[in-house]
Amino acid sequence: MGAASSGPRRRLCFPGRYYEYIFGHSRRRTRGRRPLAARGEPELFQLQVVIEAGDPGCDRHPHLTSSEAYHLTVTEPVAVLKASEVWGALRGLETFSQLVHEDDYGSFLINESEINDFPRFAHRGVLLDTSRHYLPLKSILTNLDAMAFNKFNVLHWHIVDDQSFPYQSIYFPELSDKGAYSSNLIYTPTDVHLVIEYARLRGIRVIPEFDTPGHTQSWGKGQKDLLTPCYNGGQPTGSFGPVNPVWNTTYDFMAKFFKEISSVFPDEFIHLGGDEVDFSCWKSNPEVKEFMKKQGFGTNYAKLESYYVQNILDIVSSYNKGQMVWQEVFDHKAQLKPDTVVQVWMANNYAHELSSVTGSGFTAVLSAPWYLDYISYGQDWKKYYSVEPLNFPGSEKQKKLLIGGEACLWGEFVDATNLTPRLWPRASAVGERLWSSSNVTNLQDAYKRLTNHRCRMLSEE
Amino acid sequence: MAAARALRLCVLRLLLLSLLPGPTGAVWPQPQAQSSPPGGGRCPVPARRFRFAAAGGSAVGPGCAVLDAAFQRYWPLLFGRPTENEPSWETPCTELLVYVSTPGCNGFPSLDSKESYKLSVSKGSMLLSAETVWGALRGLETFSQLVGRDENGTYYINETEIVDFPRFPHRGLLLDSSRHYLPLRAILETLDVMAYNKFNVFHWHIVDDPSFPYESSTFPELSKQGAFNAMSHVYTASDVRAVIEYARLRGIRVIAEFDTPGHTLSWGPGAPGLLTPCYMGKVPSGVYGPINPIFNSTYQFVTRLFQEVSTVFPDFFLHLGGDEVDFTCWQSNPEIRAFMMERGFGEDYKKLESFYIQRLLDIVSSLGKGSIVWQEVFDNDVKLRPDTIIHVWKENKMQYLKEMANVTRSGYQALLSAPWYLNRISYGQDWIEAYKVEPLNFEGSPEQKALVIGGEACMWGEYVDVTNLTPRLWPRGGAVAERLWSSETVRDVEDAYARLVEFRCTLLGRGVQAQPLYVGYCDHEFGGV
Numbered sequence: 001m002g003a004a005s006s007g008p009r010r011r012l013c014f015p016g017r018y019y020e021y022i023f024g025h026s027r028r029r030t031r032g033r034r035p036l037a038a039r040g041e042p043e044l045f046q047l048q049v050v051i052e053a054g055d056p057g058c059d060r061h062p063h064l065t066s067s068e069a070y071h072l073t074v075t076e077p078v079a080v081l082k083a084s085e086v087w088g089a090l091r092g093l094e095t096f097s098q099l100v101h102e103d104d105y106g107s108f109l110i111n112e113s114e115i116n117d118f119p120r121f122a123h124r125g126v127l128l129d130t131s132r133h134y135l136p137l138k139s140i141l142t143n144l145d146a147m148a149f150n151k152f153n154v155l156h157w158h159i160v161d162d163q164s165f166p167y168q169s170i171y172f173p174e175l176s177d178k179g180a181y182s183s184n185l186i187y188t189p190t191d192v193h194l195v196i197e198y199a200r201l202r203g204i205r206v207i208p209e210f211d212t213p214g215h216t217q218s219w220g221k222g223q224k225d226l227l228t229p230c231y232n233g234g235q236p237t238g239s240f241g242p243v244n245p246v247w248n249t250t251y252d253f254m255a256k257f258f259k260e261i262s263s264v265f266p267d268e269f270i271h272l273g274g275d276e277v278d279f280s281c282w283k284s285n286p287e288v289k290e291f292m293k294k295q296g297f298g299t300n301y302a303k304l305e306s307y308y309v310q311n312i313l314d315i316v317s318s319y320n321k322g323q324m325v326w327q328e329v330f331d332h333k334a335q336l337k338p339d340t341v342v343q344v345w346m347a348n349n350y351a352h353e354l355s356s357v358t359g360s361g362f363t364a365v366l367s368a369p370w371y372l373d374y375i376s377y378g379q380d381w382k383k384y385y386s387v388e389p390l391n392f393p394g395s396e397k398q399k400k401l402l403i404g405g406e407a408c409l410w411g412e413f414v415d416a417t418n419l420t421p422r423l424w425p426r427a428s429a430v431g432e433r434l435w436s437s438s439n440v441t442n443l444q445d446a447y448k449r450l451t452n453h454r455c456r457m458l459s460e461e
Numbered sequence: 462m463a464a465a466r467a468l469r470l471c472v473l474r475l476l477l478l479s480l481l482p483g484p485t486g487a488v489w490p491q492p493q494a495q496s497s498p499p500g501g502g503r504c505p506v507p508a509r510r511f512r513f514a515a516a517g518g519s520a521v522g523p524g525c526a527v528l529d530a531a532f533q534r535y536w537p538l539l540f541g542r543p544t545e546n547e548p549s550w551e552t553p554c555t556e557l558l559v560y561v562s563t564p565g566c567n568g569f570p571s572l573d574s575k576e577s578y579k580l581s582v583s584k585g586s587m588l589l590s591a592e593t594v595w596g597a598l599r600g601l602e603t604f605s606q607l608v609g610r611d612e613n614g615t616y617y618i619n620e621t622e623i624v625d626f627p628r629f630p631h632r633g634l635l636l637d638s639s640r641h642y643l644p645l646r647a648i649l650e651t652l653d654v655m656a657y658n659k660f661n662v663f664h665w666h667i668v669d670d671p672s673f674p675y676e677s678s679t680f681p682e683l684s685k686q687g688a689f690n691a692m693s694h695v696y697t698a699s700d701v702r703a704v705i706e707y708a709r710l711r712g713i714r715v716i717a718e719f720d721t722p723g724h725t726l727s728w729g730p731g732a733p734g735l736l737t738p739c740y741m742g743k744v745p746s747g748v749y750g751p752i753n754p755i756f757n758s759t760y761q762f763v764t765r766l767f768q769e770v771s772t773v774f775p776d777f778f779l780h781l782g783g784d785e786v787d788f789t790c791w792q793s794n795p796e797i798r799a800f801m802m803e804r805g806f807g808e809d810y811k812k813l814e815s816f817y818i819q820r821l822l823d824i825v826s827s828l829g830k831g832s833i834v835w836q837e838v839f840d841n842d843v844k845l846r847p848d849t850i851i852h853v854w855k856e857n858k859m860q861y862l863k864e865m866a867n868v869t870r871s872g873y874q875a876l877l878s879a880p881w882y883l884n885r886i887s888y889g890q891d892w893i894e895a896y897k898v899e900p901l902n903f904e905g906s907p908e909q910k911a912l913v914i915g916g917e918a919c920m921w922g923e924y925v926d927v928t929n930l931t932p933r934l935w936p937r938g939g940a941v942a943e944r945l946w947s948s949e950t951v952r953d954v955e956d957a958y959a960r961l962v963e964f965r966c967t968l969l970g971r972g973v974q975a976q977p978l979y980v981g982y983c984d985h986e987f988g989g990v
Contacts, residue, residue: 132980163980181982377885378924411980413889417969418932418976458928 018093021460022100023108042076044110047096049081049089056086061196061266062153062203064403069118072096074110087203091117091151098456121389123341123365123404124434125154125207126427131161131218132411134185139416141198146424148202149457150431155199156271156406158209159187162217167192167210171260172253174222192264207324208265210258211273213243213308225249228288230281241281245308246291255315262319269341272312274334275326277305306334313337324365330357343406344368351392358398366405370430372423373410381450382443385429390438404434425454486618488606489964490659490943491951492625504554504584506608506616508540513601516560516588525566527594528559530710531601538605538971540616552585554618557604560590561597569775570595570661570712572914577626580604582618595712599625599659606967629900631876631915632945633662633716634938639669639727640922642694647927649707654935654973656711658942663708664780664917666718667696673727675701675719679769680762686730701773716833717774719766720782722752722817735762737797739790750790754817755800764824771828778850779825783843784835786814815843822846833876839868850914852876866903869912877916881941883934884921890978892961893954896940901949915945932976936965 070092165179227240350368515522578600673687861879966983
C-alpha cells in the first residue's frame with residue numbers, strides 16, 4: 001500500500017486489511033508476478049494517503065460531525081488519497097479497493113480516475129437486534145465489515161428488549177444473569193469493547209439502545225421492583241408491564257445504570273427507546289392511578305410516559321450524553337432537549353412525521369421505509385433505493401435537520417443463520433441512498449452496479 | 462418492536478411456548494403411532510459402547526451399503542460430543558438391532574417402495590424392524606431424534622413403541638440449478654436435510670432459460686455454450702452420479718426435469734436450429750422462443766438427448782416440464798404459421814403445443830420411462846397416457862384444489878406443489894400456511910383421492926443460491942414434510958410449533974443453518990456458526 005502522511009510523524013492508524021481485500025482473492029495468486037515490461041503499460045506502485053487536518057482523529061472515535069470527505073487521484077506511478085480526517089481516508093480506501101479489478105490473465109488493473117467524494121447524509125446506520133435472538137460476536141463483526149464496504153457509519157445496537165437481556169452489566173450483573181437466554185448468550189465487557197473498537201477502526205460509531213419504559217420484560221428478571229406489577233380486580237396478576245414510573249427507586253436504578261452505559265459506550269449519543277409503551281398495565285395499577293391523580297394527569301397516560309422519559313433524558317444529559325429516541329416520545333409531547341434526535345419509524349405517513357419533527361426544530365433520522373426485516377418476494381431493494389428522504393413538506397432549514405437514516409433488521413425472525421443474506425445486499429440500497437447524491441436514482445444502472453458490488457462482497461466475506 | 466399489532470397478538474401464545482423447554486424426544490415428522498408405557502422409563506445409551514447391529518434372521522445385514530453407510534452416518538449425529546459419563550445403575554441400551562424382512566440393498570427406491578417401520582425401545586433392548594432397507598432408513602432417522610442428553614451429559618432414550626409409515630408415497634423437494642448454479646455440496650447438504658425430514662424425492666430442475674449446467678455426453682455444446690461458466694458452473698457426469706448415489710443411500714429418488722418446449726433459451730446456443738426464431742414482420746428479430754415443434758430434426762435431437770438422460774437417471778420417472786409455453790414467438794414465425802394451416806390447427810396454438818408434447822411423451826415412453834408433467838399439459842387437453850403424473854402448481858386463491866379434483870376425476874395421478882412454493886417468502890411465520898394445507902380437501906370419491914400420490918415443496922432459484930438456500934429452505938420445508946408424511950389428523954399448529962422449534966434446534970446441532978421460527982434460542986447453538 002503506501003505511506004500515510006499526516007502532519008508530524010503519525011503511524012499508519014488503519015491496518016492493512018485493504019491489501020487483502022484488493023489482492024487477496026486473486027485467482028492467479030500462485031502464479032507470482034508477471035513481468036510487466038512485456039505489457040508495456042504504466043504501473044501504479046503506490047497509494048499515498050495524506051490526512052490534512054492537524055489532528056487527524058486517529059486515536060479517537062468517529063462522531064456525527066466527523067469529516068468523511070476524500071479526494072482520490074489515480075495516475076501512474078503514485079495514486080494519492082487525500083482526506084481531512086482519517087474517517088475520510090477510510091472511505092477513500094474502500095473506494096480505491098473497489099476500483100481495482102482483475103483481468104482474465106490475473107493482472108490487477110485500475111483506471112486513471114479522479115474522485116471527489118463526501119456523504120450526502122452524516123448519519124448512515126444499520127440497526128441490529130440482539131435481544132429477540134442472540135447474535136454471536138462473529139456475526140456482529142462480519143456485519144461491521146459489510147457496513148464498511150457500504151460506507152455505513154453507525155451501528156445502532158438494540159442490545160436488550162423483552163425477550164432477553166444479553167448485556168452484562170458491571171453494576172447490575174443480575175440483569176444478564178437472570179435475563180439472558182442462557183449464561184453463555186451474553187456480551188461481556190470485553191465483547192462490548194471489541195465491538196466498539198472493531199467498529200471504530202472502520203469509522204463506525206456504536207450507538208447502544210437501552211429501550212425503556214416498554215420493551216423491558218427481561219429487565220424484570222434480574223431487577224426486582226423495577227417493572228410495574230399489573231392488577232386485575234384489586235389483585236396483582238403476577239405479570240408485569242413497563243418500567244414503573246412512580247417509584248423513586250426506578251430513577252435511582254436508571255441513574256446508576258445509565259452512568260455505567262455512558263462510560264462503557266464512548267459515542268456522544270445513547271438511544272433511549274421510548275416506543276410502543278402499552279398503558280394497560282399502568283392503568284390497572286392502584287399506585288400508578290394514585291400518582292396520576294396527584295400529578296393532575298387525568299387519564300392521559302401519555303403524560304405519565306413523558307414524565308418518565310423526561311426524567312431519563314435529564315439523567316442521561318447529566319452524563320454529557322446526547323439522546324436518540326423513537327418517534328412516540330416526540331409524538332406524546334415529552335419535553336425533549338434541543339439536540340435530541342428523533343427516529344421516525346412508523347411507516348404510515350412518515351413524510352408528515354418528518355415535517356412535524358423538523359418543524360418543531362428537532363433533528364430526525366429516518367427508518368420508516370427501511371425495515372429490512374419485512375421481507376417479501378422479489379427485488380424489494382428497488383423500493384428501498386427509490387425512497388427520497390427529503391420528500392416531505394418543509395423549509396430548507398427544516399430539511400437540514402434530517403441528518404440521515406437507518407436500515408433496521410429487527411430480530412424476531414433473524415439470527416446468525418440468516419442475518420447476512422437477509423441484510424445484504426438489500427441494505428446496500430439504503431447505503432447508496434444515504435451517501436450518494438439525490439440525483440443518483442436510475443434503477444437499471446443501480447442494478448448493474450449492485451450486482452457487481454454483491455459479487456465483490458461475496459468474495460470478501 | 463417491528464411486528465404489526467395483529468401479528469403480535471397471534472403469536473403471543475407462541476411467544477410463551479417458545480420460552481418453555483421443548484418436548485424432548487418428539488419426532489419430526491410425527492410418526493403415525495407412538496406410545497410410551499405409563500410411568501415411562503428411560504434407558505441410558507452409553508455412547509462409547511453403543512452399536513447398530515443386524516438382527517438375527519434379517520434379510521439384510523452387513524455388506525449392505527445403504528445400511529452400513531447409514532450406521533456410520535448416524536453415529537456422530539447421535540453422539541455429537543460424547544463424554545466419559547457412563548452410569549452403572551441402570552441396564553443400558555447398548556445396541557439397536559435392525560431387522561429387514563425383504564432382501565435388496567443395491568437397487569433404487571421407487572414410488573412403490575415400502576417405507577414403513579416399527580421401533581421398539583424398552584429397558585435394555587431396542588429393535589427396529591422394517592420391510593425394506595428404505596423403511597429401516599426412516600426408522601433410523603426417527604431413532605436418532607429420540608436419543609436425548611441429560612444435564613450430566615448422559616445420553617438416554619425413553620421407552621417407546623412406534624409404528625410408522627408415510628401417508629403419501631411421493632414426498633419431494635424441487636431445487637432449481639439453472640437460475641443459479643448450486644455447487645455440489647449445496648445439493649448434497651440438502652439431501653442430508655431431506656433425509657432428516659423423511660423427504661424421498663429430489664426433483665432436480667436442472668436446466669432452464671438462464672443456464673444449462675448439465676454436461677451432456679451426447680451434446681457437449683449444450684453446457685459449453687449454455688452454462689454460466691462451462692468450467693466451473695456445470696454438473697459433470699461424475700457429479701450427477703455422485704448426487705444419485707448420495708440420494709440413494711438416503712432412500713431418496715432423483716427425478717430429473719428437462720423442461721420443454723418452453724424454458725429452453727439456454728439450449729439455443731449449443732443446439733442451433735432447435736429453438737424457434739421469432740419474427741418481426743417478415744424478418745427474424747434475432748430473438749428465440751420455445752423449441753421449434755415443426756422440424757424432424759427437433760425430434761431427432763430430443764430423442765437422442767432423452768436417450769442419454771434415461772440412462773443417466775435410473776428412476777422410472779422423468780419430469781418433462783411443459784409449463785408456461787409462450788405462443789407469441791410461434792405465432793410470429795411464418796414457417797410455423799404455414800404448418801398450423803397444413804395441419805388444420807387454425808389459430809389454436811395449444812394444438813401445436815400438444816402436437817409436440819404428445820410426440821415427446823411417446824419418445825419417453827418408448828425409452829421405458831414414465832412421465833411427470835406440469836399441469837398445463839393436462840389443462841391444454843394433450844392426449845396423455847393413463848399413467849402420466851400431473852404436477853399441480855398454479856396457485857390462485859385456492860383454485861389448486863379444483864385442479865386437483867379435475868386431474869384426479871380424469872383418472873390421472875396428481876402431485877401437489879401449488880401452496881408450497883417456498884421461494885415465495887413473506888414476513889412472519891409462513892410455515893403455518895404451508896402446514897395447514899390439506900391436499901385432499903376437494904370434492905371427490907375415495908378412488909379419486911387415492912390418485913393423489915403426494916406433493917413437492919419447490920425452491921425456485923430466481924432469488925436463491927448457495928448464500929441463502931439453507932436458511933430459506935429449513936425449517937419451513939419441514940412443514941411440508943410433516944403434511945406429506947404424518948396422519949391427516951396431525952394438524953394442531955401450537956403443538957407443531959413446539960415440535961418444529963425443537964427440530965430446528967436439532968438441525969442446528971447437526972450443522973444445518975436452519976433459520977429461526979420465532980424469538981428464542983437453542984442450547985448448544987453455536988457449534989458451527
